[in-house]
Structures are given as structure tokens and as C-alpha cells.
Amino acid sequence: MPTLSADLRTTRLIEAYVGLRPEGLPALLELYDPAASFKDPFNEVRGRAAIERIFRQMFEDLREPRFIVLTAASEGDDxxxxxxxxxxxxxRGEPMTIRGASHLRYAATGLLALHRDYWDAAEELYAKLPLLGALMRALRRRLSTPQQQ
Known part of the structure; x- marks a missing residue:
């Protein structure tokens, strides 16, 4: 069961993400300030049009993308x-999952001014690719601290 202690602004945003479909993208973008910034491990953009391009690309690249929010907390404008x-x-048919966290900051207007996603691209994506994944697992074994028996 998710732990949600979010204010109304964040609750609206969560609802938009949980139900996100291509046709619902305009409604989601209305929650962002026109000059909002968005950053994740692959993108750093400013403005609704640029944020929209990222999500349109997601819908082109992925089948059946679906967000589940596990925890939410609000404090002031963050x-x-x-x-x-x-x-x-x-x-490909195999299901995949990326686990991450987001920092959100609201403008005085109540619209989202900053959206920063944090997730480990190496663990969540690269390690699941056949050739690159094998190399990453070997590197991880070599660089990890030995476990005591």
C-alpha cells in the first residue's frame, strides 16, 4: 500500500501520472509551469513543449508504460x-521495471517549476541488456566488497 502524505498539488500530479496515456498528456502538462525544468538521467530540458517531447518519445519507445507511486511527501513547495x-x-515481450524517485518544486502559482527524476540507469536499464548486462555484472562482481562468510 502506498504511503502518501502529499498536498493537493502533488496528489493531482500523482493522479495524472498514474493514469497517464498519450491522450492525457495535455492535461498532465497543464500542471507544469510554462518554464518548468525537467531532468532525468538522459534529459535536461526547460518548458512544456520540451517536456512533452520526452513523454511522447516514451510512448513511442515503450509498450504499456505505467507509473505506480509508492510514497509521496510534501513540505512547503517541495x-x-x-x-x-x-x-x-x-x-520484446518481457516486462521491465525502473524504480526511482522524484524531487518536485512548485512555483508561487502552484504549478510545477522543477521536476528532477533520480534513478540508476546502469542498474535499471543497461544491466538488463544482453551484452552490456553481462559486462556490467562482471564489473560489479569485480568492484564489489567481498562478503564475509
Whole structure:
């Protein structure tokens, strides 16, 4: 069961993400300030149009993307979420999950001014690719601290 102690602004945003479909993208973007910034491990953009391009690309690249928010907390104009993105890669049937967290900051207007996603691309994506994944697992074994028996 999710732990949610979010204010109304963040609750509206969570609802928009949990139910996000391509046709619902305009409603989601209305929750962002026109000059909002968005950053994740692959993108750093400013403005609704640029944020929209990221989500449109997500819908093109992924099959059945679905967000689940696990925790949410708001304090003043800042909010923090933990979430999972469930999807299937185009051309492949296996389900995948990315686990991450977001820092949100609201403008005085109540619209989202900053959206920063934190997730480990190496663990969540690269390690699941056949060739790159094998290399990453070998590196992780070599670099990890030996476990005591």
C-alpha cells in the first residue's frame, strides 16, 4: 500500500501520472509551469513543449508504460516521490521495471517549476541488456566488497 502524505498539488500530479496515456498528456502538462525544468538521467530540458517531447518519445519507445507511486511527501513547495515505471520494450515481450524517485518544486502559482527524476540507469536499464548486462555484472562482481562468510 502506498504511503502518501502529499498536498493537493502533488496528489493531482500523482493522479495524472498514474493514469497517464498519450491522450492525457495535455492535461498532465497543464500542471507544469510554462518554464518548468525537467531532468532525468538522459534529459535536461526547460518548458512544456520540451517536456512533452520526452513523454511522447516514451510512448513511442515503450509498450504499456505505467507509473505506480509508492510514497509521496510534501513540505512547503517541495515534494518527493518514490515510484516504479512498468513497461515492455518495443519488439520484446518481457516486462521491465525502473524504480526511482522524484524531487518536485512548485512555483508561487502552484504549478510545477522543477521536476528532477533520480534513478540508476546502469542498474535499471543497461544491466538488463544482453551484452552490456553481462559486462556490467562482471564489473560489479569485480568492484564489489567481498562478503564475509
Amino acid at each position: 515534494a518527493f516521490l518514490t515510484w516504479e515505471l512498468h513497461f515492455r520494450r518495443q519488439g
